[in-house]
Amino acid sequence: MKTNYFQVKFPSLPENISLSRVIVASFAAQLDFTLNELEEIRVAVSEAVSNCIIHGYPENREGEISLELTIDNGILDIVVVDYGRGIADLDLAKTPAYSTDPERMGLGLVFMESFMDEMILESEPGKGTRVVMRKKPERGKGHGGNRE
Amino acid sequence: MKTNYFQVKFPSLPENISLSRVIVASFAAQLDFTLNELEEIRVAVSEAVSNCIIHGYPENREGEISLELTIDNGILDIVVVDYGRGIADLDLAKTPAYSTDPERMGLGLVFMESFMDEMILESEPGKGTRVVMRKKPERGKGHGGNRE
Amino acid sequence: MTIDLTRAGCILVVKVQGELDLSTSPVFRDKIETELARDENIRHLVLDLKDVSFIDSSGLGAVLGRFKSISQRGGKLVGVEVPLHLEKLFALSGLLKIMIICPTVEDALNTL
Amino acid sequence: MTIDLTRAGCILVVKVQGELDLSTSPVFRDKIETELARDENIRHLVLDLKDVSFIDSSGLGAVLGRFKSISQRGGKLVGVEVPLHLEKLFALSGLLKIMIICPTVEDALNTL
Numbered sequence: 001m002k003t004n005y006f007q008v009k010f011p012s013l014p015e016n017i018s019l020s021r022v023i024v025a026s027f028a029a030q031l032d033f034t035l036n037e038l039e040e041i042r043v044a045v046s047e048a049v050s051n052c053i054i055h056g057y058p059e060n061r062e063g064e065i066s067l068e069l070t071i072d073n074g075i076l077d078i079v080v081v082d083y084g085r086g087i088a089d090l091d092l093a094k095t096p097a098y099s100t101d102p103e104r105m106g107l108g109l110v111f112m113e114s115f116m117d118e119m120i121l122e123s124e125p126g127k128g129t130r131v132v133m134r135k136k137p138e139r140g141k142g143h144g145g146n147r148e
Numbered sequence: 149m150k151t152n153y154f155q156v157k158f159p160s161l162p163e164n165i166s167l168s169r170v171i172v173a174s175f176a177a178q179l180d181f182t183l184n185e186l187e188e189i190r191v192a193v194s195e196a197v198s199n200c201i202i203h204g205y206p207e208n209r210e211g212e213i214s215l216e217l218t219i220d221n222g223i224l225d226i227v228v229v230d231y232g233r234g235i236a237d238l239d240l241a242k243t244p245a246y247s248t249d250p251e252r253m254g255l256g257l258v259f260m261e262s263f264m265d266e267m268i269l270e271s272e273p274g275k276g277t278r279v280v281m282r283k284k285p286e287r288g289k290g291h292g293g294n295r296e
Numbered sequence: 297m298t299i300d301l302t303r304a305g306c307i308l309v310v311k312v313q314g315e316l317d318l319s320t321s322p323v324f325r326d327k328i329e330t331e332l333a334r335d336e337n338i339r340h341l342v343l344d345l346k347d348v349s350f351i352d353s354s355g356l357g358a359v360l361g362r363f364k365s366i367s368q369r370g371g372k373l374v375g376v377e378v379p380l381h382l383e384k385l386f387a388l389s390g391l392l393k394i395m396i397i398c399p400t401v402e403d404a405l406n407t408l
Numbered sequence: 409m410t411i412d413l414t415r416a417g418c419i420l421v422v423k424v425q426g427e428l429d430l431s432t433s434p435v436f437r438d439k440i441e442t443e444l445a446r447d448e449n450i451r452h453l454v455l456d457l458k459d460v461s462f463i464d465s466s467g468l469g470a471v472l473g474r475f476k477s478i479s480q481r482g483g484k485l486v487g488v489e490v491p492l493h494l495e496k497l498f499a500l501s502g503l504l505k506i507m508i509i510c511p512t513v514e515d516a517l518n519t520l
């Protein structure tokens with residue numbers, strides 16, 4: 001299978017979260033993911049994009065979000081970036097139930113980590129945050145990388 | 149209603165045409181288009197992206213396609229760009245049933261023109277082609293621009 | 297997302313359709329809170345989640361918030377017709393420990 | 409997109425499901441042309457388009473191509489169960505002038 005990608009940029013408006021889920025689910029469907037895996041990917045992307053909107057650009061400050069999807073060698077890579085507030089303590093941020101917002105559950109990063117095969121969080125306070133996530137279809141695992 | 153946009157870049161693979169339709173239909177649904185209008189928009193974008201793949205990057209040459217969607221003041225703008233072969237004679241290209249490919253119907257540009265309110269075709273041979281399309285929901289027409 | 301509210305005695309039954317995320321949760325919250333504020337006789341909350349096609353941590357947080365409101369009145373939160381993908385997230389988030397799950401609205405009304 | 413081929417005497421009935429665009433039309437073309445090449449007794453072509461959710465000029469071109477193939481054998485092309493959005497594009501593209509439209513497969517078989 002050929003390498004494929006979608007690079008998407010959009011403003012941090014809540015109504016764009018559902019569209020980012022639609023895009024990632026349609027793109028990921030080019031691999032042999034189960035419906036359950038596609039659902040997990042949708043949740044992970046929803047959390048990542050929501051975090052950009054709530055935490056990266058707080059108080060409805062409008063900024064740009066970049067969503068980069070790649071399929072290479074049967075593996076889906078997702079990169080979500082904002083150019084906003086950033087995170088000072090990455091380990092603290094990843095702690096289950098930790099949130100800087102009392103109204104929120106602190107489960108976004110936990111969901112991303114448990115629903116994707118890999119999740120890497122990078123951030124520089126004042127510059128922005130970058131989440132890299134990777135997932136390979138369960139059905140393709142153990143059969144070597146490329147199925148074509 | 150706030151200004152919104154989606155800027156998308158992807159390689160000229162035929163399997164990406166359906167994804168470009170999904171994106172534009174979901175984005176356009178943020179305006180008050182009828183199902184019939186959404187269908188017309190899907191066809192127009194399908195034609196524009198297909199043209200980039202067949203004519204812009206012929207013989208499966210791989211290149212990048214840019215799809216830019218904007219909603220401003222209740223109007224949808226769509227810009228589709230390739231950096232490929234380009235068109236020497238724009239008026240000839242727009243002639244119904246004209247195609248440089250004997251297997252094709254020569255209706256793509258005709259459909260774009262008749263399904264959208266406005267269509268502008270720009271091109272420089274050897275540099276690429278740019279299609280700008282605009283559509284406003286029929287239900288919003290005659291009521292002034294902005295509904296919020 | 298759409299929200300339908302109906303009353304059965306002291307129970308408020310809320311039917312949710314569509315996606316429950318950051319963009320739609322405020323509507324979910326406001327519709328229910330407005331109704332709770334309007335009518336002090338409401339004691340329990342039943343959420344019919346059959347047609348919820350998506351939920352994430354923002355949506356789960358909105359459900360937890362309603363649990364808090366209804367607990368303050370000494371009432372219970374019941375989820376009915378919960379799709380499998382939602383139940384999984386309810387379990388992961390700990391919501392299953394605080395809310396009651398029933399198969400149907402009727403079961404919920406009989407249980408409460 | 410999926411294609412199902414069935415035979416009724418000298419008629420090849422083709423049921424198409426999904427989207428007919430640049431990416432899927434080659435499959436549509438190849439499946440039908442292979443069958444036509446394999447069996448010279450096929451005379452007419454019936455396309456059941458009920459479950460075609462999308463078509464554009466690439467898909468219309470693929471339908472036109474099949475009209476050409478079947479005409480060369482002296483046969484006819486019939487479209488059945490044509491959804492409204494497809495019929496509109498058939499009309500705009502001129503395809504309605506060369507293909508027969510019938511409500512159902514049965515009607516088509518009785519007409520041919």
Ligand SMILES: Nc1ncnc2c1ncn2[C@@H]1O[C@H](COP(=O)(O)OP(=O)(O)O)[C@@H](O)[C@H]1O
Nearest residue numbers: 051055056093099100104105106107108109129
């Ligand atoms: N994109 C981001 N920009 C700034 N801070 C972030 C971002 N993503 C996460 N954080 C920080 O990490 C914390 C934990 O995030 P998360 O696990 O998603 O939970 P929640 O969104 O419920 O707070 C957030 O409360 C926030 O302080």
Ligand SMILES: Nc1ncnc2c1ncn2[C@@H]1O[C@H](COP(=O)(O)OP(=O)(O)O)[C@@H](O)[C@H]1O
Nearest residue numbers: 199203204241247248252253254255256257277
């Ligand atoms: N993006 C493009 N790059 C290069 N040439 C193009 C492009 N779009 C259209 N053309 C030219 O214009 C002609 C007419 O286009 P169109 O009306 O879409 O019909 P068709 O795609 O069936 O040929 C094409 O045959 C091609 O020569």
